[in-house]
Amino acid sequence: MSKITPCLWFGSEAEEAANFYVSLLPDSRIENVQRSPADYPHGRSGQVIVVEFALAGQRFMALNGGIRMEYTNAVSFVIDCADQPEVDRLWDAILAHGGKAEQCGWIRDRYGLAWQIVPSALPKYLGGPDKAGAQRAMQAMLGMVKLDIEGLKRAYEGKPAA
Template sequence: MSKISPCLWFNGDAEEAAAFYVSLLPDSRIERVQRNITDSISGKVGTVLVVEFTLAGQGFMALNGGMKKEYTHAVSFKIDCADQAEVDRLWDALLANGGEAEQCGWLKDRYGVFWQIVPTALMTYIGGSDSAGAQRAMQALLGMVKLDIEDLRRAYEGKSAA
């Protein structure tokens, strides 16, 4: 396990959020749930205080902090996707039940956490050796909400969208 892991702040739904996140990606699981042993700002005795979980091999902690705290774009979680089917599946799942789509493959899930759903092919196009193609792919990217690998490829190659 890594020496450094993100801690996500929740207001009573840390266990629900962790269970949702681990359902999305392979090599993910709930490691431990710690309950409050005394009444506190975090909750009553027996309610969930901390959930330690692994998400795609990376350790995380979810904390029920006792009050609502807003996330910002300053910290987001990027998921590298092998293909369009994975982009589509994760995009739809993270947007379900109140998430908000944003430009360039970013979204905010129903818990307020920011994610970047990015095809691994993206760097092939925006960082490719053809600088004009890379520029076209970047322009295509800037016009997208959910990223579309085929549209990025066509832009890089200088072909018009179908």
């Protein structure tokens, strides 16, 4: 059976980025670092060309392409978080390493890659049976930068913000 491995393009930071990414999630590791056997147009012999790694069991590849390409929000990586401490830990780790907070749970890492740090509870509040509650939760989410589970719950239940 064929497998799909997302390949992330970096100018020269593939190994640094892969090491950072595997530090974020359990069941993550560097699997292989391929170095150039000879000089080439964008680098020298011995420089990292490709890093194969796994994030939470999903395989990825990081490629040093020699020039930086910009990422857009057209592709982002969603991390499904069990609880608020996990949301906070991941959010804070990305920010502490040069990330930039956006809105509605989106954050961009120092390499420009977009992440969505999303609590598992989000669909319960945005898609719950109480349509008015779901609308309130949606409005609350639109006003958030980092998602706050308790704030979403309070909005869904029609309770004032704490």
